[in-house]
Amino acid sequence: MTTIQTVGVCGAGTMGAGIAIVAARAGYRTVLYDTNMKALERARGQTEAFLAKSVERGKLTQEQVDAAMAAYKTTDTLDGLAECDIVIEAVFENLSVKQELFAKLNAVCPEHTLFASNTSTLSITQIASGCGREDRVVGMHFCLPAQLMKLVEMSPGLNTSDTAFSAAWAFCEALGQKPVKTKDAPGFILNYFLVPFNNDVIRLIEAGVAEPADIDRSIKAGLGYKMGPCELLDLIGLDTQVLLCDAFYGVTHDPRCAAPPLLHRMVAAGHLGRKSGRGFFSYDTDKMYGA
Amino acid sequence: MVSYSIVDTGDSRSFPEDHPFLAGAGAEGEVVAYIGFGAVSSWQEDPSRTAILVELTTETLGEATGESRGEEGSNTVGFARFRVGDGVPSDLVELVRQPHTDAAALEAARMVLEGAGLQVAECFDFAGRILDRLIRPYYNEALAKLDEGLATADDMDLTVKLGLGYPEGPIELLERTGLHHHHDVTQALFEVYGTKHYAPARRARVAKKRAERGLS
Numbered sequence A: 001m002t003t004i005q006t007v008g009v010c011g012a013g014t015m016g017a018g019i020a021i022v023a024a025r026a027g028y029r030t031v032l033y034d035t036n037m038k039a040l041e042r043a044r045g046q047t048e049a050f051l052a053k054s055v056e057r058g059k060l061t062q063e064q065v066d067a068a069m070a071a072y073k074t075t076d077t078l079d080g081l082a083e084c085d086i087v088i089e090a091v092f093e094n095l096s097v098k099q100e101l102f103a104k105l106n107a108v109c110p111e112h113t114l115f116a117s118n119t120s121t122l123s124i125t126q127i128a129s130g131c132g133r134e135d136r137v138v139g140m141h142f143c144l145p146a147q148l149m150k151l152v153e154m155s156p157g158l159n160t161s162d163t164a165f166s167a168a169w170a171f172c173e174a175l176g177q178k179p180v181k182t183k184d185a186p187g188f189i190l191n192y193f194l195v196p197f198n199n200d201v202i203r204l205i206e207a208g209v210a211e212p213a214d215i216d217r218s219i220k221a222g223l224g225y226k227m228g229p230c231e232l233l234d235l236i237g238l239d240t241q242v243l244l245c246d247a248f249y250g251v252t253h254d255p256r257c258a259a260p261p262l263l264h265r266m267v268a269a270g271h272l273g274r275k276s277g278r279g280f281f282s283y284d285t286d287k288m289y290g291a
Numbered sequence B: 001m002v003s004y005s006i007v008d009t010g011d012s013r014s015f016p017e018d019h020p021f022l023a024g025a026g027a028e029g030e031v032v033a034y035i036g037f038g039a040v041s042s043w044q045e046d047p048s049r050t051a052i053l054v055e056l057t058t059e060t061l062g063e064a065t066g067e068s069r070g071e072e073g074s075n076t077v078g079f080a081r082f083r084v085g086d087g088v089p090s091d092l093v094e095l096v097r098q099p100h101t102d103a104a105a106l107e108a109a110r111m112v113l114e115g116a117g118l119q120v121a122e123c124f125d126f127a128g129r130i131l132d133r134l135i136r137p138y139y140n141e142a143l144a145k146l147d148e149g150l151a152t153a154d155d156m157d158l159t160v161k162l163g164l165g166y167p168e169g170p171i172e173l174l175e176r177t178g179l180h181h182h183h184d185v186t187q188a189l190f191e192v193y194g195t196k197h198y199a200p201a202r203r204a205r206v207a208k209k210r211a212e213r214g215l216s
Helices: A014-025 A037-056 A062-070 A095-108 A124-128 A162-174 A190-206 A212-223 A229-236 A238-252 A261-268 B103-115 B131-148 B153-164 B170-177 B179-193 B202-212
Strands: A006-010 A029-033 A072-075 A086-089 A114-117 A137-142 A151-156 A178-181 B004-008 B031-035 B051-055 B076-081 B092-097 B119-124
Touching: A006 A014, A014 A029, A014 A037, A014 A062, A014 A137, A029 A037, A037 A062, A037 A072, A062 A072, A086 A095, A095 A114, A095 A124, A114 A124, A114 A162, A124 A137, A137 A162, A151 A162, A151 B153, A162 A178, A178 B153, A190 A212, A190 A229, A190 A238, A190 A261, A190 B131, A190 B153, A212 A229, A212 B092, A212 B119, A212 B131, A229 A238, A238 A261, B031 B103, B051 B103, B076 B103, B092 B103, B103 B119, B131 B153, B131 B170, B131 B179, B131 B202, B153 B170, B170 B179, B179 B202
Parallel strands: A006 A029, A006 A086, A029 A072, A086 A114, A114 A137, A151 A178, B004 B031, B031 B051, B051 B076, B092 B119
Antiparallel strands: A137 A151, B076 B092
């Protein structure tokens, strides 16, 4: 069984930076890779700030944080990941980009190194295909923001060995995360349920059944959800919802997964959600209207 | 304060037990509320009222009032307190309107319901209203994925609780509230909309067959 001491994370976006925080906080030597030096600097800054807050809140000691930051490295070359026992990729959600990355890493990393993908929509088996170590590739889908959310959906691909999957599972638990096992199926559990549900919400609005604020109130007061689906869609970004729909519809051909016409119209109109100041609700800085 | 009276037409899904809404009713009032299973068939036109509330289950308001050329609407509104199967009714009331429902009737209905501590979400008169229409396909999918072995029931429930912050997972919720009730609601929606996502999942059909034989 692989003993994991050094963790590589590919991609210094929000997800990758968050996963690197999780690894560093759990006491692993952590190497964050990105080709963009600015993204790496930003991730390091976010990590320092997050861990400092953890000390303020009494969750970590200053000594733990000092040790974590001493063991936290960044690199802009793949060779910098040569010492890693596991590499988790959180790069752009595109099959060929991920396949190419794992094929290159296969030449850089030792035999025992496990490859994990944080994909939310793609097939683990397909990502692993052709990389040269298909038996040591697993799905590890963290939730956003990774440093706060415990859940990790873990999936073996068709060629993943039991040994590799067990090692990755034990590593996930050692990170202090809560793994759940799912099949290598589109969207695993979370997005499989969420993406079409959110589309149904958009179709209800489009059909004139109810206004966004009434739908959100129903969901929160009726079911006890913390956030209404329209608020959530505004947070996810309506353009991102289109990408999720396209990825899902492409593999499932389920009409519920197809992007509703209203979603396309809203994106075309620039109503992307919080990031553009307007989606199902209007936002003036962080203030919400219509709710 | 808007005064209201209640016409009791049988067991009520919205108010199975004592509630401030029932306690607050008088003998007469500006508003009258028909509650219970016979509400739709007992409804009577009464232009002298500011609002007439009709409790709905799987029916629509138009079945009481009639519909005409997309111009229907009066002082009558529908309502249903959201509840899954045998679960305790929530504080959420779906208030059902038609295209030309009187604004004053909607306002009076809202005041009466909110005055009893309930939250109101307004929607137009379509089967399943807001919540059943949204959650039934999700429950059917969860049941189907359990059959397909996507994950264990516990892991599916845990995933939506940890990942989405839902208070309860779909499988435990359906077990708690009665899977055969889910069958009945989603079957009614399937008959109206005809799309496969409302078709009762296999496990719900099994639960329904057993319930018909008096088994749980």
